[in-house]
Amino acid sequence: MKQQQFTCQLMDWHKRENERILPWKGEQDPYKIWLSEVILQQTRAEQGLPYYQAFIQKYPTIEDLAQAPDSEVFKLWEGLGYYSRCKNLLHTARYIVNELGGKFPVAYEAILSLKGIGPYTAAAISAFAYNLPHAVVDGNVFRVLARCFGIYAPVDATESRKIFTALANGLLDKEQPALYNQAIMDFGATICKPVNPLCSQCPQQNLCEAYLNGTINELPVKEKKMAKKMRWFTYFIFTVDDKTLVHQRIAKDIWQNLYEFYLVETDANSNWDNEKINEYLQNQFSIKDFYIKYISPFLSQQLTHQTIKAQFISVQLPHIPPMLQHYEWMNKQQMEQLAFPKIINEYRQSESFPAMLF
DNA sequence: AAGTCGGGGGG
DNA sequence: CCCCCAGACTT
Numbered sequence: 001m002k003q004q005q006f007t008c009q010l011m012d013w014h015k016r017e018n019e020r021i022l023p024w025k026g027e028q029d030p031y032k033i034w035l036s037e038v039i040l041q042q043t044r045a046e047q048g049l050p051y052y053q054a055f056i057q058k059y060p061t062i063e064d065l066a067q068a069p070d071s072e073v074f075k076l077w078e079g080l081g082y083y084s085r086c087k088n089l090l091h092t093a094r095y096i097v098n099e100l101g102g103k104f105p106v107a108y109e110a111i112l113s114l115k116g117i118g119p120y121t122a123a124a125i126s127a128f129a130y131n132l133p134h135a136v137v138d139g140n141v142f143r144v145l146a147r148c149f150g151i152y153a154p155v156d157a158t159e160s161r162k163i164f165t166a167l168a169n170g171l172l173d174k175e176q177p178a179l180y181n182q183a184i185m186d187f188g189a190t191i192c193k194p195v196n197p198l199c200s201q202c203p204q205q206n207l208c209e210a211y212l213n214g215t216i217n218e219l220p221v222k223e224k225k226m227a228k229k230m231r232w233f234t235y236f237i238f239t240v241d242d243k244t245l246v247h248q249r250i251a252k253d254i255w256q257n258l259y260e261f262y263l264v265e266t267d268a269n270s271n272w273d274n275e276k277i278n279e280y281l282q283n284q285f286s287i288k289d290f291y292i293k294y295i296s297p298f299l300s301q302q303l304t305h306q307t308i309k310a311q312f313i314s315v316q317l318p319h320i321p322p323m324l325q326h327y328e329w330m331n332k333q334q335m336e337q338l339a340f341p342k343i344i345n346e347y348r349q350s351e352s353f354p355a356m357l358f
Numbered sequence: 359a360a361g362t363c364g365g366g367g368g369g
Numbered sequence: 370c371c372c373c374c375a376g377a378c379t380t
Contacts, residue, residue, distance in 0.1 A: 024375095036375085037375065037376095038376095039375090040374090040375040040376095041374090041375070041376045041377070042363090042364085042365095042373090042374055042375085042376055042377090043364090043365085043366085043374065043375080043376095044365095044366070044367070044373085044374050044375090045374090045375070046366090046367085047365075047366055047367080047374085048375085079364090079365075079366095080364075080365075081363080081364025081365045081366090082363055082364055082365085082376085082377090083363080083364080084362095084363065084377080084378075085363090085376090085377080088377085088378090115377095115378090116376095116377070116378090117377085118376055118377045118378085119376085119377090120375070120376055120377085121375085121376075121377085124375070136375070138374090138375045138376075139373075139374055139375075139376085140374090140375070141375090157359085158359055158360085159359090181375095185375055188375090189374090189375085194368095194372075194373055194374080195368075195369065195372085195373085196368095196369080222372095224360080224361095226361080226362090252362090252379090253362095253363090254362085254363065254364075255363090255364085256363085301364090301365085302364095302365085302370090302371095303363085303364055303365075304362090304363075304364070304365085304372095304373095305361085305362075305363085341364085342364080342365065
């Protein structure tokens with residue numbers, strides 16, 4: 001039976017050749033498992049590793065996390081991306097502490113119902129923390145199964161999930177679900193890699209459809225290709241004495257809950273010269289008495305589905321204009337507590353080393 | 359079912 | 370430059 005052979009060869013590889021070491025491997029505390037899995041959603045292990053360690057050190061228990069202020073947790077998450085994960089993490093920590101007496105749910109369905117926990121993370125926690133027989137289906141598993149079993153169903157189609165999940169659960173070693181799940185993900189990450197997989201040293205050579213048919217580069221199949229948008233951000237950095245205007249992003253858009261400066265988004269690369277800035281400040285805020293300290297060129301940041309071009313215009317004001325009073329004005333020390341998008345931090349860093357300016 | 363949400367690393 | 374990553378949520 002091919003399925004049993006796959007599992008047998010996978011477990012054998014795991015026990016004898018898998019040398020991948022990560023701090024959450026073998027962990028059984030559901031809180032730590034949960035934290036690591038959320039951090040690792042759509043994130044490479046190497047990228048998430050320092051964040052995991054920082055979170056565990058600062059919040060050793062779920063009670064510690066639940067009691068922490070939002071801003072502090074977002075600051076710790078800063079730079080990791082997909083910030084709704086952080087919001088849901090806090091929400092669920094507080095829910096478990098306040099409504100469930102701090103006891104992490106044990107049943108798969110109960111775990112799945114928590115905010116920020118989907119099918120993958122629920123299976124991972126069930127298996128790693130409680131050794132329950134649920135197979136994880138992540139990007140690694142999609143790829144490994146598509147190749148080994150020659151599955152051409154597109155992995156990014158909702159309907160295909162059922163096929164892969166059913167197959168994954170059929171392959172699961174039900175005597176040791178935690179070990180099996182760890183094995184298949186490590187295998188996908190180190191041997192059956194997305195590009196240039198190490199087929200020459202692969203333990204599944206004898207049964208891998210893609211390898212035997214020479215179709216490794218065709219699998220897995222993806223069908224969606226998202227168009228990229230270009231967005232032009234002009235940030236006004238308004239300062240009055242030692243205070244700077246900041247604003248928390250609340251709209252349904254990128255970087256929700258993070259902070260930024262005063263933003264003007266335009267359709268195209270509009271040229272903000274002195275004259276246009278004068279006109280804008282007078283018309284919008286009735287500001288006349290100001291000093292333009294610096295106009296930066298556009299910095300660029302690539303996101304998955306959009307390219308951000310951001311420009312920074314530093315404007316010193318004699319006093320806080322009435323029309324900008326409802327914004328937050330913070331000094332340097334206060335600003336250090338806030339989480340900013342990467343492109344803003346890049347500018348802020350260059351700002352503190354004027355010699356390095358572009 | 360399709361769109362949206364970041365940032366880093368590798369080819 | 371493009372693709373992918375220990376996915377989940379919203380519409």
